[in-house]
Amino acid sequence: MKTLFQIMIVFAVAAFALSGCAAPLQIMTPAQEPLGHFRQLEIAAPKNDVIGKINSEVVHNIMNSAIERILDLKHFSHIIVADSINLKPEIESRIIRLSAAQDSLSTAILKITIVEYDEGNGFLRFLFGMFAGSGKVTLELSVINRQSNREILKAKSTADITGAFSSANNVVDPLSRAINNFVEDHFVKENEK
Numbered sequence: 001m002k003t004l005f006q007i008m009i010v011f012a013v014a015a016f017a018l019s020g021c022a023a024p025l026q027i028m029t030p031a032q033e034p035l036g037h038f039r040q041l042e043i044a045a046p047k048n049d050v051i052g053k054i055n056s057e058v059v060h061n062i063m064n065s066a067i068e069r070i071l072d073l074k075h076f077s078h079i080i081v082a083d084s085i086n087l088k089p090e091i092e093s094r095i096i097r098l099s100a101a102q103d104s105l106s107t108a109i110l111k112i113t114i115v116e117y118d119e120g121n122g123f124l125r126f127l128f129g130m131f132a133g134s135g136k137v138t139l140e141l142s143v144i145n146r147q148s149n150r151e152i153l154k155a156k157s158t159a160d161i162t163g164a165f166s167s168a169n170n171v172v173d174p175l176s177r178a179i180n181n182f183v184e185d186h187f188v189k190e191n192e193k
Helices: 002-018 056-073 122-128 168-193
Strands: 026-029 040-043 078-082 107-120 134-147 150-161
Touching: 040 056, 056 078, 056 107, 056 168, 107 150, 107 168, 134 168, 150 168
Parallel strands: 040 078, 040 107
Antiparallel strands: 026 150, 107 134, 134 150
C-alpha cells in the first residue's frame, strides 16, 4: 500500500511539473529583414480571437509577465506599450505609453494574438492521467516595421494545459516565456551577429 501511495505521489508531481508546457516557437513567415537594429519595441494591445473562452485576467497576466521579461533583456532603449494594456505599477514605471511616445524610424511593433483556446477537460485529466482531456492555448506573434508598416516576421506558440488541476492561468508562464524567447532570439541575438 505504501508503494502504491509513493507511485501516486510521483505521478502527481510529474503531472504538476508538466502542466502548461509550451512548444517551441513555430516560424510561419521567416524574417524579411534583420531585426537587431530596432532600438524601440512597441507592444500593441493583444488581440483576442477567442473572446469569451479565455478571461481578460489571463491575458492581462500573460502581457505583464511577457513585458517584464522583455524589459529584463535590456536590449531596447524604450519599450512602448499600448494605452489599453493594464500593467502592474512596477512595470508601468519602466515603459512609455503609446500616447506619449516619440515616433522613431527604429521602432518595431510586436503584435500578439490569442488564436486558440481549449481548456480541455480537467476531470478527465484527473481520472485518467495528465494527457487525457488536455487543452491548449495558441498565440500568434508578428513583428511590423513601423516605418514601412510591413510585417517582417510571424510565428506561433502553443502551451498545453495538461495537469489534473490546470487552467488557463497555468499557461501564463510558458506563453510569456515563449514571447520573451521570440524577442530575444530575433532582436537581441540578431544584434549580436
